[in-house]
Amino acid sequence: MSGDWRERRHRWDTRYAPYAYIAPYFLLFAAFGLFPLLYTAWVSLQDRDLLAGDAATWVGLDNYVRLLTEDPYFWNAMGNTLSLWLLTTVPQILFALGIAQLLNRRIRTRTVFRMGVLLPNITSVAAVTIIFAQLFGRDFGLVNWVLELFGAGRVDWQAGTASSHTAIAAMVVWRWTGYHALIFLASMQAVPTSVYEAARLDGASQWQQFWRITVPMLRPQIIFSTVIATTGNMRLLAEPLLFNPGTAAATGGSDRQFQTAALYLYEQGFAKYDFGYASAIAWLLVIATVLVTGLSYLAARRIRTD
Amino acid sequence: MRRTGPLVGAGLLVASLVAGCGGVGDGKTRITIGLFGNFGYQQLFEEYERAHPDIDITDRTASYSDHHKNLAAHLATNNGAADIEAVDTGYINQFKQNPDKFVALDQGLKDQWLAWKWEASLAKNGTQIGYGTDVGGLAICYRRDLFEKAGLPAERDAVSASWPTWEKFFETGRRFQASAPQGVKFFDGGPTVLNAIVGQAPVGYYDPSDRIVVGENADLRKGWNLVTAAVADGLSAGLLFSTPQWNTGIKQGQFATMACPAWQMAKIKDQAPDTKGLWDLALVPGGGGNWGGSYLTVPKQGKNVEKAHELAKWLTAPEQQAKVFATAGLLPSTPKVYGEQSINQLTSEFFNNAPVGKVFIEAARNLRPQYQGPKAGDIQTELGNAMQRVEQGKQSADESWAQFVGDAGRLAG
Numbered sequence: 001m002s003g004d005w006r007e008r009r010h011r012w013d014t015r016y017a018p019y020a021y022i023a024p025y026f027l028l029f030a031a032f033g034l035f036p037l038l039y040t041a042w043v044s045l046q047d048r049d050l051l052a053g054d055a056a057t058w059v060g061l062d063n064y065v066r067l068l069t070e071d072p073y074f075w076n077a078m079g080n081t082l083s084l085w086l087l088t089t090v091p092q093i094l095f096a097l098g099i100a101q102l103l104n105r106r107i108r109t110r111t112v113f114r115m116g117v118l119l120p121n122i123t124s125v126a127a128v129t130i131i132f133a134q135l136f137g138r139d140f141g142l143v144n145w146v147l148e149l150f151g152a153g154r155v156d157w158q159a160g161t162a163s164s165h166t167a168i169a170a171m172v173v174w175r176w177t178g179y180h181a182l183i184f185l186a187s188m189q190a191v192p193t194s195v196y197e198a199a200r201l202d203g204a205s206q207w208q209q210f211w212r213i214t215v216p217m218l219r220p221q222i223i224f225s226t227v228i229a230t231t232g233n234m235r236l237l238a239e240p241l242l243f244n245p246g247t248a249a250a251t252g253g254s255d256r257q258f259q260t261a262a263l264y265l266y267e268q269g270f271a272k273y274d275f276g277y278a279s280a281i282a283w284l285l286v287i288a289t290v291l292v293t294g295l296s297y298l299a300a301r302r303i304r305t306d
Numbered sequence: 307m308r309r310t311g312p313l314v315g316a317g318l319l320v321a322s323l324v325a326g327c328g329g330v331g332d333g334k335t336r337i338t339i340g341l342f343g344n345f346g347y348q349q350l351f352e353e354y355e356r357a358h359p360d361i362d363i364t365d366r367t368a369s370y371s372d373h374h375k376n377l378a379a380h381l382a383t384n385n386g387a388a389d390i391e392a393v394d395t396g397y398i399n400q401f402k403q404n405p406d407k408f409v410a411l412d413q414g415l416k417d418q419w420l421a422w423k424w425e426a427s428l429a430k431n432g433t434q435i436g437y438g439t440d441v442g443g444l445a446i447c448y449r450r451d452l453f454e455k456a457g458l459p460a461e462r463d464a465v466s467a468s469w470p471t472w473e474k475f476f477e478t479g480r481r482f483q484a485s486a487p488q489g490v491k492f493f494d495g496g497p498t499v500l501n502a503i504v505g506q507a508p509v510g511y512y513d514p515s516d517r518i519v520v521g522e523n524a525d526l527r528k529g530w531n532l533v534t535a536a537v538a539d540g541l542s543a544g545l546l547f548s549t550p551q552w553n554t555g556i557k558q559g560q561f562a563t564m565a566c567p568a569w570q571m572a573k574i575k576d577q578a579p580d581t582k583g584l585w586d587l588a589l590v591p592g593g594g595g596n597w598g599g600s601y602l603t604v605p606k607q608g609k610n611v612e613k614a615h616e617l618a619k620w621l622t623a624p625e626q627q628a629k630v631f632a633t634a635g636l637l638p639s640t641p642k643v644y645g646e647q648s649i650n651q652l653t654s655e656f657f658n659n660a661p662v663g664k665v666f667i668e669a670a671r672n673l674r675p676q677y678q679g680p681k682a683g684d685i686q687t688e689l690g691n692a693m694q695r696v697e698q699g700k701q702s703a704d705e706s707w708a709q710f711v712g713d714a715g716r717l718a719g
Contacts, residue, residue: 254692273400
């Protein structure tokens with residue numbers, strides 16, 4: 001009797017305990033991930049002012065129709081997001097590959113350098129942005145001072161489209177390159193040295209070895225990094241928000257020249273309190289993220305392994 | 307039993323995540339107050355606590371826009387607001403659209419405030435949602451030393467007399483710019499000075515029926531033309547109000563004048579203590595004007611609504627406002643105290659002993675109130691962006707104006 005009970009309890013334990021272990025994640029995900037997502041979808045079908053509280057009117061797909069057909073500022077924000085995606089993702093991956101290659105060599109105090117490249121990533125994004133905004137200042141910024149030393153003119157970084165995108169991309173690249181470099185470095189060390197030895201015997205140069213062996217071997221990590229960089233870029237908010245402080249921060253420049261999609265969402269939701277409209281933007285962003293992630297996955301997959 | 311340990315452990319983990327923390331009461335009623343910037347209240351809190359041993363006041367201060375965004379979220383979710391919440395003029399119009407969220411304040415105290423200050427926080431259904439704290443009577447702060455270097459008279463009476471109107475103000479500016487020191491501009495930025503001009507017009511962005519009238523408002527267009535012409539003549543330093551670049555501009559002496567409500571003086575003192583004695587205070591062109599100033603509201607969701615209401619009443623009473631003016635320089639919104647010597651004789655050493663009491667009281671008395679519609683703050687943001695586009699050379703004055711009128715129209719929807 002007692003043995004039978006113990007036996008049964010043991011069976012239940014091995015069968016159900018794993019579910020109990022992973023349950024906290026799913027409970028938290030349901031509460032803080034799934035529920036907000038579905039609630040946002042529901043709100044996006046309403047005309048809802050945050051200050052008016054529950055006084056919402058059902059408008060169906062109106063918010064989506066307005067966004068897609070009548071709102072030039074939404075498309076402007078999507079365009080800026082796309083431009084920043086190209087300006088951040090490509091340099092991030094290339095720089096990270098280069099840094100990983102350097103760190104993979106036998107150099108002294110290697111560990112210090114390896115830890116060092118991760119430092120930008122763990123500093124506060126607000127602090128980084130505020131410092132970069134100072135560096136890119138129009139009148140007393142360090143970047144303009146250096147440009148002037150070399151005889152180039154001063155640039156009003158916030159004013160122009162290309163200049164503001166460059167400055168914001170610099171912040172993102174500076175922050176994330178080290179993170180990707182460490183991921184690449186880890187898998188570089190897994191590449192068997194015999195492959196390189198064989199290549200050297202065949203007369204391949206360092207450069208050829210890098211592009212023909214290392215990069216193709218890193219294909220899964222490059223795909224992973226591209227996806228991470230892409231989803232991060234679709235959420236780009238703090239950098240453009242803090243790049244132009246003051247009361248008009250949420251518009252991303254005087255002509256919305258660096259307003260990203262996430263910043264446009266923030267403006268509609270938290271500057272204009274138009275929650276229905278902001279929720280619709282959020283859902284369009286979800287769809288766009290899936291599309292762009294798929295595209296970058298396909299692009300990164302083209303790296304050949306042969 | 308050993309085998310089931312992990313299962314129990316996992317359950318405990320979840321339980322401990324869910325369990326909250328209990329508080330220990332000390333018998334006092336805690337009243338929380340949400341503020342932004344410096345309201346000059348620290349000494350008043352101590353004084354009130356001494357007189358009411360059962361009250362414990364806790365204040366929390368956030369930045370200007372964070373404070374108001376948080377308050378909006380707390381009102382929307384009916385949870386999290388402080389017992390007393392300060393609201394700035396720039397946001398009071400939005401909040402008074404929903405008077406149900408706030409405790410209706412005592413109508414009997416109406417005569418205590420400047421009439422326009424009382425009106426500005428009065429909801430359409432007749433509920434008063436906010437007791438006025440300070441008002442931002444306008445003046446012009448200017449750098450005496452830079453005026454002298456440019457060969458202009460620097461005495462405050464002569465300076466005030468040189469600009470009875472904004473046209474004359476920009477004329478003075480052109481004379482200043484003609485012989486100004488290298489790199490120094492006449493004013494800080496187009497949006498700031500235009501904001502001061504717009505604030506003086508009888509009608510601003512809205513008519514009293516809440517219709518947006520920016521496209522047909524001749525005063526607004528006239529102000530726009532004046533400022534854009536001054537920008538074209540190189541009078542503007544092109545700095546955006548209250549940004550790090552603007553703060554640096556004050557320190558470095560990049561501009562000689564700026565529109566100056568009473569609370570602005572504290573800002574200059576904080577940002578550029580080294581410029582003590584270089585600044586002075588002149589009357590604002592056009593006479594009167596208001597920029598900023600706050601209210602204390604009592605959200606209905608609070609736990610100690612009645613005691614909070616009492617405290618808000620006390621903090622905004624004339625005697626307390628007078629104390630705040632003496633310690634922090636915030637101009638009272640209760641005209642009863644304007645006659646007191648300690649107020650109208652107040653001078654500022656930092657501003658070359660300028661008679662700040664006299665100047666700001668005159669500005670507050672001369673103010674013609676302007677009706678502010680629900681999205682006035684958003685329209686002001688768009689107007690600032692429009693002016694910046696001209697300053698940055700991105701658009702001509704006419705192109706930028708056309709885009710602004712379109713942007714303001716979209717806010718009506």
